[in-house]
Amino acid sequence: MSKRTWQELPKGAVSYKSSMDYKTGDWGVEAPKIDHSKCTKCTLCHFFCPEGAILMREDGYTEPDLDYCKGCGICAKECPVKCIEMVRK
Amino acid sequence: MHRDGEKIMAKQKLMGLNGDEAVAYATKQVNPDVVAAYPITPQTIIVERFSEYVANGEVDTEFVAVESEHSAMSTSVGASATGARAFTATAANGLALMWEIVYIASSLRLPIVMALANRALSGPINIHNDHSDGMGARDSGWIQIYCENAQEVYDTSIAAWRMAEHLKVQLPIMVCLDGFTLSHTMENVMTLDDETVHKFVGERPFIKVEGHLGEGEFRLNPEMPLTMGPLDLQDFYFEHKIHQVEAMEEALKYITDIDKEWAEVSGRKYDYVEPYMMEDAEVALIGMGSMVGTIRYVVDELREEGIKAGMIKLRLFRPFPSEAIKKAVGKVPVLGVMEKCLSFGAPASPLMEELMTTYYHDKEKPMMKNYVVGLGGRDVSPDMIKQAYKDMLKIKKTGKVDKLLTTIGVRGE
Numbered sequence: 001m002s003k004r005t006w007q008e009l010p011k012g013a014v015s016y017k018s019s020m021d022y023k024t025g026d027w028g029v030e031a032p033k034i035d036h037s038k039c040t041k042c043t044l045c046h047f048f049c050p051e052g053a054i055l056m057r058e059d060g061y062t063e064p065d066l067d068y069c070k071g072c073g074i075c076a077k078e079c080p081v082k083c084i085e086m087v088r089k
Numbered sequence: 090m091h092r093d094g095e096k097i098m099a100k101q102k103l104m105g106l107n108g109d110e111a112v113a114y115a116t117k118q119v120n121p122d123v124v125a126a127y128p129i130t131p132q133t134i135i136v137e138r139f140s141e142y143v144a145n146g147e148v149d150t151e152f153v154a155v156e157s158e159h160s161a162m163s164t165s166v167g168a169s170a171t172g173a174r175a176f177t178a179t180a181a182n183g184l185a186l187m188w189e190i191v192y193i194a195s196s197l198r199l200p201i202v203m204a205l206a207n208r209a210l211s212g213p214i215n216i217h218n219d220h221s222d223g224m225g226a227r228d229s230g231w232i233q234i235y236c237e238n239a240q241e242v243y244d245t246s247i248a249a250w251r252m253a254e255h256l257k258v259q260l261p262i263m264v265c266l267d268g269f270t271l272s273h274t275m276e277n278v279m280t281l282d283d284e285t286v287h288k289f290v291g292e293r294p295f296i297k298v299e300g301h302l303g304e305g306e307f308r309l310n311p312e313m314p315l316t317m318g319p320l321d322l323q324d325f326y327f328e329h330k331i332h333q334v335e336a337m338e339e340a341l342k343y344i345t346d347i348d349k350e351w352a353e354v355s356g357r358k359y360d361y362v363e364p365y366m367m368e369d370a371e372v373a374l375i376g377m378g379s380m381v382g383t384i385r386y387v388v389d390e391l392r393e394e395g396i397k398a399g400m401i402k403l404r405l406f407r408p409f410p411s412e413a414i415k416k417a418v419g420k421v422p423v424l425g426v427m428e429k430c431l432s433f434g435a436p437a438s439p440l441m442e443e444l445m446t447t448y449y450h451d452k453e454k455p456m457m458k459n460y461v462v463g464l465g466g467r468d469v470s471p472d473m474i475k476q477a478y479k480d481m482l483k484i485k486k487t488g489k490v491d492k493l494l495t496t497i498g499v500r501g502e
Contacts, residue, residue, distance in 0.1 A: 006328035006335075010298040011259065011307065012198035013329045015316035018301040 025053075028071025030086040032064045038083035045075035045084060101355070106278040108271035109134035111239045112178065112204045112264065114278075115246035117142045118286035121202075122173035125153035125164035129183040130216045131268035132206035136178060158183040162190035162201075169199035169261075170317055172308030174250065174293055177201065180268060181208035181222040188226075194261045195230030196333060197318055198307070200253035200293070201261040203231075204246065207378065207429075208268040209465045217466020218268040219429035220378065223406075224439045230333050232262040232340055233407040235377040239276040241404075242266045244357055247281075250290045251347045257339040259296055259307075267379040269466065281355060289354055337408040344405065361410040363402040364417040366392065370399025372481035373418070373455075376427040377403045377440070380462070380469045384427070387474040398478055403440070411447040423481040424455035427474070429463045437494050456484055459494040473497045 010016050025031075032045075032054075041060040053069040054062050064075075066089075076084040106114060112135045116124070124143075126136040143152040151168075155161045161177045168175040179187060184205060194201050207223050209215040223233060232252060236242045245264050253262040266272055281289075295306040298315070305313040321329060345361065352358035365385050367373060374384050381402040391398035401417050403410075418424055426441040437445065441459035448454040460477045463469040476497055484490055496502050 003324060004328075006331040009325070009328055009332070010300070011296060011332055012298065012317065013196065013319060013321050013325070013332075014298045014300055014307070015319050016299045016301060019316075021301075 023067045024051075025065075025067045025069050028069065029088065030071040030073065031066055031069055031089050032071075032073070032075050032084045033087045034062060034064065035083040035085070036061050038081050040081055042080060044078050044080065048074050048078045050074065101279045101281055104278050104280050105275050106239055106243065106280075107134065107273050107275045108236075108239045108242045108266040109206065109273065110138055111243040111278050112246045112266070113138035113142070114280065115243050115286070116176055116202075117148055118281070118283050119174070119176075119247060119250055119290050120148045120287070121150055121176045123151045123153065123164065123168035123175045124177065125155050125161045125168070125175065126177045126179070127155050127158050127161050127183060129158070129180050131208055131218075131272040132178045132180040132183070132204065134272065135204055135206070158187040159190060162187035162194060165201045165203075166190055166194050166197065166199055169194070169201050170197065170309050172293065172295065172306070172310070175199075175201045176203070178204040178206070180206040181210050181216075184222045184226060185210060191226060191229045191231065193318065196329065198259040198332075198336065199261055200250070200259055202246070202249045202253055203261065203263050205263045205265045206268045206272040207265050215465040216268070218270050218379075219464045219466065220265075221430050221464075223263065223265050224430040224432075226263070227407060227439060230260065230337075231407065232258075232260055232337075232344070232405075233265060234262065234405055235265045235403070236271065237379060237381050237402060237404075239271060239274070239278050240357070241359065242271060243278050243280060244351060244355060244359065247286055247289060248347050248351045250293075251350070252340070252344045254293050255340075255343050255347070256294055256296050257343050258336055260333075260336050260340060265378070270379040279355075279357075285354060289351070341408040341410060359404060360413070361403075361405040362413040362417045363404065365400045365402070367399040367401065367417060367419055367421065369397055370421045371397040371485055372423045372425070372478055373399040373401060373421045374425040374427050374460075374474070374477060374481075375401040375403055375414070375418070375440070375444070377406060378429070380427065380429070380474075383469060383471060384474055387471050387478065390471070391475070391478055396478065396482070406440075409443050409447075414444070414447065415451075418455060420453070421455050423485045424457050425460050425477050425481050426457060427460045427462060427477060429461070429469075431461050431464060441494065456488075456490050458484060458490050458492075461494060461496045462498055467498055469498070
Protein backbone atom coordinates (compact mmCIF):
# COMPACT_ATOMS: atom_id res chain seq x y z
CA MET A 1 0.00 0.00 0.00
CA SER A 2 1.51 3.33 -0.97
CA LYS A 3 1.30 5.94 1.74
CA ARG A 4 0.03 9.46 1.21
CA THR A 5 2.39 12.32 0.33
CA TRP A 6 2.62 15.34 2.60
CA GLN A 7 0.32 17.26 0.26
CA GLU A 8 -2.36 14.58 0.65
CA LEU A 9 -2.21 14.20 4.42
CA PRO A 10 -4.66 16.02 6.72
CA LYS A 11 -3.17 19.00 8.58
CA GLY A 12 -2.31 18.83 12.27
CA ALA A 13 -1.37 15.15 12.03
CA VAL A 14 -5.05 14.19 12.24
CA SER A 15 -5.49 10.44 11.62
CA TYR A 16 -7.45 9.85 8.46
CA LYS A 17 -7.88 6.20 9.35
CA SER A 18 -9.29 4.54 12.42
CA SER A 19 -6.94 2.48 14.56
CA MET A 20 -9.34 -0.41 13.76
CA ASP A 21 -7.92 -0.36 10.22
CA TYR A 22 -4.42 -0.89 11.54
CA LYS A 23 -4.14 -4.66 11.85
CA THR A 24 -1.53 -5.41 14.45
CA GLY A 25 -2.11 -9.15 14.61
CA ASP A 26 0.99 -9.90 12.56
CA TRP A 27 3.32 -8.48 15.22
CA GLY A 28 3.44 -11.68 17.27
CA VAL A 29 4.81 -15.15 16.64
CA GLU A 30 2.17 -17.23 18.40
CA ALA A 31 -1.62 -17.18 18.65
CA PRO A 32 -3.97 -18.75 21.22
CA LYS A 33 -5.95 -21.83 20.28
CA ILE A 34 -8.94 -22.39 22.58
CA ASP A 35 -10.23 -25.90 23.20
CA HIS A 36 -13.94 -25.31 23.77
CA SER A 37 -14.47 -28.90 24.95
CA LYS A 38 -12.47 -28.09 28.11
CA CYS A 39 -13.56 -24.42 28.45
CA THR A 40 -15.84 -23.56 31.41
CA LYS A 41 -16.87 -20.14 29.98
CA CYS A 42 -15.25 -18.38 32.96
CA THR A 43 -14.15 -15.54 30.51
CA LEU A 44 -10.99 -14.74 32.49
CA CYS A 45 -9.04 -14.79 29.22
CA HIS A 46 -11.30 -12.00 27.89
CA PHE A 47 -10.69 -9.84 30.94
CA PHE A 48 -6.95 -10.49 31.18
CA CYS A 49 -6.22 -9.79 27.50
CA PRO A 50 -4.30 -6.47 27.44
CA GLU A 51 -5.34 -5.81 23.83
CA GLY A 52 -9.06 -6.61 23.98
CA ALA A 53 -8.35 -9.28 21.42
CA ILE A 54 -10.26 -12.14 23.10
CA LEU A 55 -13.85 -11.68 22.00
CA MET A 56 -16.98 -12.95 23.75
CA ARG A 57 -19.34 -15.01 21.66
CA GLU A 58 -23.11 -15.14 22.10
CA ASP A 59 -22.87 -18.81 23.13
CA GLY A 60 -20.65 -17.76 26.07
CA TYR A 61 -17.39 -19.10 24.68
CA THR A 62 -14.44 -16.83 23.86
CA GLU A 63 -12.54 -16.53 20.62
CA PRO A 64 -9.23 -14.77 19.75
CA ASP A 65 -9.38 -11.87 17.28
CA LEU A 66 -6.28 -12.61 15.23
CA ASP A 67 -6.41 -9.20 13.52
CA TYR A 68 -5.23 -7.64 16.77
CA CYS A 69 -3.84 -10.46 18.94
CA LYS A 70 -0.09 -10.02 19.41
CA GLY A 71 0.45 -13.47 20.87
CA CYS A 72 1.58 -12.47 24.37
CA GLY A 73 0.17 -15.66 25.91
CA ILE A 74 -1.40 -14.05 28.98
CA CYS A 75 -4.74 -15.79 28.20
CA ALA A 76 -3.09 -19.21 28.14
CA LYS A 77 -1.18 -18.47 31.35
CA GLU A 78 -4.31 -17.28 33.20
CA CYS A 79 -6.77 -19.94 31.97
CA PRO A 80 -7.73 -21.95 35.13
CA VAL A 81 -8.52 -25.12 33.16
CA LYS A 82 -5.59 -24.78 30.73
CA CYS A 83 -7.76 -25.02 27.64
CA ILE A 84 -5.72 -22.37 25.73
CA GLU A 85 -2.59 -23.43 23.90
CA MET A 86 -0.22 -21.02 22.18
CA VAL A 87 0.54 -22.21 18.69
CA ARG A 88 2.84 -20.79 16.04
CA LYS A 89 0.96 -18.57 13.54
CA MET B 90 -11.46 46.59 7.05
CA HIS B 91 -13.48 44.25 9.22
CA ARG B 92 -13.98 40.62 8.47
CA ASP B 93 -17.39 41.40 7.03
CA GLY B 94 -15.78 43.82 4.57
CA GLU B 95 -17.07 47.02 6.14
CA LYS B 96 -14.55 49.83 5.86
CA ILE B 97 -14.09 51.96 8.90
CA MET B 98 -11.45 54.02 10.61
CA ALA B 99 -12.39 53.58 14.23
CA LYS B 100 -12.61 56.28 16.87
CA GLN B 101 -9.82 55.92 19.37
CA LYS B 102 -9.17 56.61 22.99
CA LEU B 103 -5.78 57.60 24.38
CA MET B 104 -4.79 55.55 27.42
CA GLY B 105 -1.72 55.39 29.61
CA LEU B 106 -0.67 51.75 29.53
CA ASN B 107 2.52 49.85 30.10
CA GLY B 108 3.32 47.00 27.72
CA ASP B 109 1.79 44.33 29.95
CA GLU B 110 -1.36 46.37 30.47
CA ALA B 111 -1.55 46.92 26.71
CA VAL B 112 -1.54 43.13 26.21
CA ALA B 113 -4.16 42.62 28.94
CA TYR B 114 -6.40 45.42 27.65
CA ALA B 115 -6.20 44.20 24.04
CA THR B 116 -6.92 40.65 25.17
CA LYS B 117 -9.88 41.87 27.23
CA GLN B 118 -11.28 43.45 24.08
CA VAL B 119 -10.73 40.23 22.11
CA ASN B 120 -12.51 38.34 24.92
CA PRO B 121 -10.94 34.91 24.34
CA ASP B 122 -12.67 31.75 25.59
CA VAL B 123 -9.84 30.50 27.80
CA VAL B 124 -6.88 32.15 29.48
CA ALA B 125 -4.56 29.78 31.33
CA ALA B 126 -1.53 31.45 32.81
CA TYR B 127 0.94 31.39 35.62
CA PRO B 128 2.46 34.65 36.84
CA ILE B 129 6.14 35.22 36.13
CA THR B 130 8.09 38.47 36.07
CA PRO B 131 8.01 40.54 33.88
CA GLN B 132 4.77 39.18 32.47
CA THR B 133 2.87 39.11 35.78
CA ILE B 134 0.87 42.30 35.17
CA ILE B 135 -0.77 40.72 32.11
CA VAL B 136 -2.22 37.87 34.16
CA GLU B 137 -3.00 40.14 37.10
CA ARG B 138 -4.95 42.64 35.01
CA PHE B 139 -6.70 39.94 33.09
CA SER B 140 -7.82 38.13 36.22
CA GLU B 141 -9.28 41.47 37.39
CA TYR B 142 -11.27 41.71 34.15
CA VAL B 143 -12.55 38.18 34.82
CA ALA B 144 -13.42 38.98 38.46
CA ASN B 145 -15.24 42.15 37.38
CA GLY B 146 -17.24 40.26 34.79
CA GLU B 147 -15.81 42.36 31.95
CA VAL B 148 -14.99 39.25 29.89
CA ASP B 149 -16.64 35.85 29.39
CA THR B 150 -13.29 34.10 29.59
CA GLU B 151 -12.74 30.92 31.58
CA PHE B 152 -9.63 31.85 33.58
CA VAL B 153 -7.60 28.83 34.63
CA ALA B 154 -5.16 29.55 37.44
CA VAL B 155 -2.73 26.75 36.68
CA GLU B 156 0.06 25.48 38.91
CA SER B 157 2.87 25.88 36.35
CA GLU B 158 3.65 27.07 32.85
CA HIS B 159 3.74 23.46 31.69
CA SER B 160 0.08 23.29 32.67
CA ALA B 161 -0.62 26.75 31.23
CA MET B 162 0.48 25.62 27.78
CA SER B 163 -1.15 22.20 28.18
CA THR B 164 -4.46 23.86 29.08
CA SER B 165 -4.11 26.21 26.12
CA VAL B 166 -3.51 23.25 23.80
CA GLY B 167 -6.56 21.42 25.15
CA ALA B 168 -8.76 24.50 24.93
CA SER B 169 -7.60 25.43 21.45
CA ALA B 170 -8.13 21.84 20.26
CA THR B 171 -11.81 22.06 21.19
CA GLY B 172 -12.12 25.17 19.04
CA ALA B 173 -11.78 27.75 21.80
CA ARG B 174 -9.66 30.87 21.54
CA ALA B 175 -6.86 30.31 24.04
CA PHE B 176 -4.42 32.90 25.36
CA THR B 177 -1.48 32.63 27.70
CA ALA B 178 1.53 34.70 28.66
CA THR B 179 4.98 33.89 29.97
CA ALA B 180 8.64 34.87 30.15
CA ALA B 181 12.07 33.23 30.22
CA ASN B 182 12.03 30.34 32.71
CA GLY B 183 8.27 30.02 32.33
CA LEU B 184 8.73 29.49 28.60
CA ALA B 185 11.47 27.00 29.38
CA LEU B 186 9.13 25.06 31.65
CA MET B 187 6.38 24.88 29.00
CA TRP B 188 8.93 23.87 26.36
CA GLU B 189 7.66 20.44 25.28
CA ILE B 190 4.08 21.67 24.96
CA VAL B 191 5.21 24.74 22.99
CA TYR B 192 6.35 22.39 20.23
CA ILE B 193 3.18 20.33 20.50
CA ALA B 194 0.97 23.42 20.09
CA SER B 195 2.57 24.30 16.77
CA SER B 196 2.73 20.79 15.37
CA LEU B 197 -0.96 20.27 16.21
CA ARG B 198 -1.59 23.56 14.36
CA LEU B 199 -3.38 25.27 17.22
CA PRO B 200 -3.65 29.06 16.82
CA ILE B 201 -2.86 29.98 20.43
CA VAL B 202 -1.76 33.54 21.17
CA MET B 203 0.99 33.93 23.77
CA ALA B 204 2.53 37.14 25.03
CA LEU B 205 6.21 36.68 25.78
CA ALA B 206 7.71 39.37 27.99
CA ASN B 207 11.29 38.77 26.91
CA ARG B 208 13.56 38.09 29.83
CA ALA B 209 17.03 36.61 30.28
CA LEU B 210 17.07 32.88 30.89
CA SER B 211 18.61 31.76 34.17
CA GLY B 212 21.19 31.16 35.36
CA PRO B 213 22.41 32.94 37.24
CA ILE B 214 18.92 34.15 37.89
CA ASN B 215 18.02 37.43 36.24
CA ILE B 216 14.59 38.92 35.66
CA HIS B 217 15.51 41.63 33.13
CA ASN B 218 15.32 41.87 29.40
CA ASP B 219 17.19 40.11 26.66
CA HIS B 220 16.07 37.84 23.85
CA SER B 221 17.54 34.53 25.02
CA ASP B 222 14.06 33.13 25.75
CA GLY B 223 12.46 34.01 22.40
CA MET B 224 15.53 33.09 20.38
CA GLY B 225 15.69 29.74 22.15
CA ALA B 226 12.17 29.06 20.87
CA ARG B 227 12.96 30.04 17.30
CA ASP B 228 12.73 26.45 16.06
CA SER B 229 9.50 25.70 17.93
CA GLY B 230 7.26 26.40 14.96
CA TRP B 231 5.60 29.51 16.43
CA ILE B 232 5.23 32.80 14.60
CA GLN B 233 7.28 35.43 16.44
CA ILE B 234 6.71 39.17 16.34
CA TYR B 235 9.02 41.51 18.30
CA CYS B 236 7.38 44.79 19.31
CA GLU B 237 9.07 48.17 19.59
CA ASN B 238 6.71 50.00 21.95
CA ALA B 239 3.48 49.64 23.94
CA GLN B 240 1.37 50.86 21.02
CA GLU B 241 2.72 48.10 18.83
CA VAL B 242 2.17 45.63 21.65
CA TYR B 243 -1.51 46.65 21.84
CA ASP B 244 -2.01 46.50 18.08
CA THR B 245 -0.19 43.20 17.67
CA SER B 246 -2.04 41.58 20.58
CA ILE B 247 -5.26 42.03 18.57
CA ALA B 248 -3.99 41.38 15.05
CA ALA B 249 -2.15 38.26 16.27
CA TRP B 250 -5.41 36.29 16.49
CA ARG B 251 -6.15 36.88 12.83
CA MET B 252 -2.60 35.99 11.82
CA ALA B 253 -2.61 32.76 13.82
CA GLU B 254 -6.11 31.72 12.76
CA HIS B 255 -5.71 32.53 9.06
CA LEU B 256 -6.95 29.43 7.24
CA LYS B 257 -3.71 29.14 5.28
CA VAL B 258 -1.60 29.56 8.42
CA GLN B 259 -3.10 27.89 11.53
CA LEU B 260 -0.08 28.36 13.75
CA PRO B 261 0.42 29.66 17.28
CA ILE B 262 1.98 33.08 17.68
CA MET B 263 4.27 34.75 20.22
CA VAL B 264 3.81 38.47 20.73
CA CYS B 265 7.19 39.47 22.13
CA LEU B 266 7.68 42.56 24.26
CA ASP B 267 10.91 43.47 26.01
CA GLY B 268 10.71 42.80 29.73
CA PHE B 269 10.55 45.98 31.86
CA THR B 270 11.66 48.24 28.97
CA LEU B 271 8.22 47.68 27.48
CA SER B 272 6.35 45.50 29.95
CA HIS B 273 6.64 47.93 32.87
CA THR B 274 7.03 51.28 31.12
CA MET B 275 3.92 53.41 30.78
CA GLU B 276 3.33 54.96 27.39
CA ASN B 277 0.57 56.68 25.49
CA VAL B 278 -1.46 54.02 23.70
CA MET B 279 -4.26 54.71 21.25
CA THR B 280 -6.98 52.13 21.80
CA LEU B 281 -10.01 51.17 19.75
CA ASP B 282 -13.46 50.54 21.17
CA ASP B 283 -14.49 47.01 22.09
CA GLU B 284 -16.96 46.64 19.25
CA THR B 285 -14.40 47.52 16.60
CA VAL B 286 -11.99 44.99 18.05
CA HIS B 287 -14.73 42.32 18.18
CA LYS B 288 -15.59 42.96 14.57
CA PHE B 289 -11.94 42.87 13.54
CA VAL B 290 -11.18 39.54 15.18
CA GLY B 291 -14.61 38.01 14.40
CA GLU B 292 -15.15 34.34 15.18
CA ARG B 293 -12.40 31.76 14.99
CA PRO B 294 -12.52 30.07 11.58
CA PHE B 295 -11.74 26.37 11.12
CA ILE B 296 -10.01 24.45 8.37
CA LYS B 297 -11.57 21.22 7.17
CA VAL B 298 -9.64 18.03 7.75
CA GLU B 299 -10.22 14.42 6.83
CA GLY B 300 -10.63 12.40 10.00
CA HIS B 301 -11.32 8.68 10.26
CA LEU B 302 -15.07 9.35 9.97
CA GLY B 303 -14.76 11.68 7.00
CA GLU B 304 -14.26 15.40 6.53
CA GLY B 305 -15.02 17.78 9.36
CA GLU B 306 -13.97 20.98 11.09
CA PHE B 307 -10.56 20.86 12.71
CA ARG B 308 -11.66 20.83 16.34
CA LEU B 309 -12.60 18.22 18.92
CA ASN B 310 -16.32 17.69 18.72
CA PRO B 311 -18.24 14.72 20.16
CA GLU B 312 -20.60 14.83 17.15
CA MET B 313 -17.68 14.37 14.77
CA PRO B 314 -14.77 12.72 16.58
CA LEU B 315 -11.21 13.33 15.38
CA THR B 316 -7.87 11.99 16.52
CA MET B 317 -5.45 14.76 17.49
CA GLY B 318 -1.89 14.17 18.64
CA PRO B 319 -1.48 10.54 17.58
CA LEU B 320 1.72 8.53 17.80
CA ASP B 321 3.52 9.61 14.64
CA LEU B 322 6.51 7.44 13.81
CA GLN B 323 8.96 6.83 10.98
CA ASP B 324 6.25 6.54 8.37
CA PHE B 325 4.42 9.89 8.89
CA TYR B 326 6.30 12.30 11.22
CA PHE B 327 8.56 13.67 8.47
CA GLU B 328 5.59 14.60 6.25
CA HIS B 329 3.90 16.38 9.14
CA LYS B 330 7.05 18.47 9.69
CA ILE B 331 6.84 19.55 6.05
CA HIS B 332 3.30 20.77 6.82
CA GLN B 333 4.80 23.12 9.40
CA VAL B 334 7.35 24.41 6.89
CA GLU B 335 4.53 25.06 4.43
CA ALA B 336 2.47 26.82 7.12
CA MET B 337 5.37 29.18 7.83
CA GLU B 338 5.74 29.92 4.11
CA GLU B 339 2.03 30.72 3.97
CA ALA B 340 2.33 32.87 7.09
CA LEU B 341 4.99 34.94 5.34
CA LYS B 342 2.51 35.56 2.51
CA TYR B 343 -0.59 36.33 4.56
CA ILE B 344 0.49 38.14 7.75
CA THR B 345 0.95 41.29 5.66
CA ASP B 346 -2.75 41.14 4.66
CA ILE B 347 -3.74 41.26 8.32
CA ASP B 348 -1.33 44.17 8.88
CA LYS B 349 -3.04 46.01 6.01
CA GLU B 350 -6.51 45.33 7.37
CA TRP B 351 -5.40 46.53 10.79
CA ALA B 352 -4.02 49.71 9.22
CA GLU B 353 -7.41 50.37 7.64
CA VAL B 354 -9.14 50.07 11.02
CA SER B 355 -6.54 51.73 13.24
CA GLY B 356 -4.52 53.94 10.94
CA ARG B 357 -1.34 52.22 12.11
CA LYS B 358 0.54 50.19 9.53
CA TYR B 359 3.22 47.70 10.44
CA ASP B 360 5.58 45.86 8.13
CA TYR B 361 7.78 42.80 8.55
CA VAL B 362 10.80 45.05 8.11
CA GLU B 363 10.78 48.80 8.68
CA PRO B 364 13.77 50.70 7.24
CA TYR B 365 14.75 54.20 8.35
CA MET B 366 17.07 56.52 6.41
CA MET B 367 18.29 53.63 4.28
CA GLU B 368 18.10 55.30 0.83
CA ASP B 369 21.68 56.62 0.93
CA ALA B 370 22.97 54.88 4.06
CA GLU B 371 26.61 53.78 4.17
CA VAL B 372 26.40 52.07 7.54
CA ALA B 373 23.26 50.54 9.03
CA LEU B 374 22.13 48.53 12.02
CA ILE B 375 19.38 45.94 12.04
CA GLY B 376 17.75 44.91 15.31
CA MET B 377 14.55 43.86 17.07
CA GLY B 378 12.45 45.01 20.01
CA SER B 379 12.60 48.18 22.07
CA MET B 380 16.23 49.04 21.26
CA VAL B 381 15.31 49.93 17.67
CA GLY B 382 13.76 53.13 19.05
CA THR B 383 17.12 54.12 20.52
CA ILE B 384 18.91 53.15 17.30
CA ARG B 385 16.57 55.42 15.32
CA TYR B 386 17.40 58.27 17.73
CA VAL B 387 21.13 57.67 17.24
CA VAL B 388 20.68 57.62 13.46
CA ASP B 389 19.16 61.11 13.68
CA GLU B 390 22.11 62.33 15.75
CA LEU B 391 24.65 60.80 13.38
CA ARG B 392 22.88 62.32 10.39
CA GLU B 393 23.25 65.74 12.04
CA GLU B 394 26.98 65.03 12.25
CA GLY B 395 26.96 64.30 8.52
CA ILE B 396 27.33 60.51 8.88
CA LYS B 397 25.18 58.56 6.45
CA ALA B 398 23.69 56.20 9.01
CA GLY B 399 20.55 54.13 8.56
CA MET B 400 18.70 51.46 10.47
CA ILE B 401 16.25 48.60 9.97
CA LYS B 402 13.68 47.47 12.45
CA LEU B 403 12.93 43.77 12.12
CA ARG B 404 9.47 43.03 13.47
CA LEU B 405 8.81 39.53 12.18
CA PHE B 406 11.44 36.96 13.13
CA ARG B 407 9.46 33.77 12.39
CA PRO B 408 8.78 33.23 9.58
CA PHE B 409 12.03 34.96 8.62
CA PRO B 410 11.36 37.60 5.94
CA SER B 411 14.59 37.22 3.93
CA GLU B 412 13.38 38.95 0.78
CA ALA B 413 11.89 41.93 2.63
CA ILE B 414 15.14 42.33 4.55
CA LYS B 415 17.22 42.29 1.37
CA LYS B 416 14.96 44.93 -0.11
CA ALA B 417 15.32 47.12 2.98
CA VAL B 418 19.08 46.61 3.23
CA GLY B 419 19.51 47.57 -0.44
CA LYS B 420 23.07 48.44 -1.33
CA VAL B 421 24.30 49.52 2.07
CA PRO B 422 28.01 48.55 2.23
CA VAL B 423 28.14 47.70 5.96
CA LEU B 424 25.34 46.09 7.98
CA GLY B 425 25.63 45.72 11.73
CA VAL B 426 23.43 43.11 13.37
CA MET B 427 22.59 44.19 16.89
CA GLU B 428 21.00 41.59 19.12
CA LYS B 429 20.33 40.74 22.73
CA CYS B 430 21.30 37.10 22.55
CA LEU B 431 24.41 34.96 22.64
CA SER B 432 24.66 31.40 21.41
CA PHE B 433 27.54 29.81 23.28
CA GLY B 434 29.89 28.01 20.94
CA ALA B 435 28.12 29.18 17.79
CA PRO B 436 29.88 31.22 15.09
CA ALA B 437 27.44 34.11 15.73
CA SER B 438 24.12 34.98 17.38
CA PRO B 439 20.80 33.81 15.89
CA LEU B 440 19.82 36.90 13.85
CA MET B 441 23.35 37.19 12.43
CA GLU B 442 23.30 33.54 11.40
CA GLU B 443 19.94 33.98 9.66
CA LEU B 444 21.25 37.00 7.77
CA MET B 445 24.51 35.31 6.78
CA THR B 446 22.47 32.38 5.44
CA THR B 447 20.13 34.77 3.64
CA TYR B 448 23.04 36.39 1.80
CA TYR B 449 25.42 33.44 1.36
CA HIS B 450 24.77 32.81 -2.34
CA ASP B 451 24.45 36.48 -3.31
CA LYS B 452 27.29 38.14 -5.20
CA GLU B 453 26.33 41.57 -3.90
CA LYS B 454 25.98 41.68 -0.16
CA PRO B 455 26.91 43.95 2.70
CA MET B 456 29.87 43.32 4.96
CA MET B 457 28.25 42.15 8.19
CA LYS B 458 29.22 42.27 11.82
CA ASN B 459 27.36 41.04 14.87
CA TYR B 460 27.08 43.37 17.90
CA VAL B 461 25.78 41.65 21.02
CA VAL B 462 24.38 44.03 23.62
CA GLY B 463 22.15 44.28 26.64
CA LEU B 464 22.26 40.76 28.08
CA GLY B 465 20.45 40.40 31.39
CA GLY B 466 18.78 43.78 30.98
CA ARG B 467 21.97 45.83 30.71
CA ASP B 468 21.02 49.22 29.29
CA VAL B 469 21.59 49.69 25.57
CA SER B 470 22.60 53.33 25.57
CA PRO B 471 22.94 55.73 22.61
CA ASP B 472 26.70 55.72 23.27
CA MET B 473 26.90 51.95 22.83
CA ILE B 474 24.96 52.19 19.59
CA LYS B 475 27.27 55.00 18.40
CA GLN B 476 30.21 52.74 19.18
CA ALA B 477 28.75 50.16 16.79
CA TYR B 478 28.30 52.79 14.07
CA LYS B 479 31.89 53.99 14.55
CA ASP B 480 33.12 50.41 14.24
CA MET B 481 31.09 50.00 11.04
CA LEU B 482 32.60 53.20 9.60
CA LYS B 483 36.03 51.66 10.25
CA ILE B 484 34.94 48.50 8.44
CA LYS B 485 33.72 50.59 5.51
CA LYS B 486 37.04 52.47 5.38
CA THR B 487 39.27 49.40 5.63
CA GLY B 488 36.98 47.10 3.63
CA LYS B 489 37.58 44.39 6.21
CA VAL B 490 35.48 42.85 9.00
CA ASP B 491 37.97 42.25 11.81
CA LYS B 492 35.78 39.66 13.53
CA LEU B 493 32.30 38.24 13.09
CA LEU B 494 30.97 39.01 16.55
CA THR B 495 31.76 41.52 19.24
CA THR B 496 30.06 42.51 22.47
CA ILE B 497 29.42 46.09 23.47
CA GLY B 498 29.15 47.15 27.08
CA VAL B 499 31.03 44.28 28.70
CA ARG B 500 33.73 45.19 31.20
CA GLY B 501 37.13 43.97 30.02
CA GLU B 502 36.14 43.62 26.34
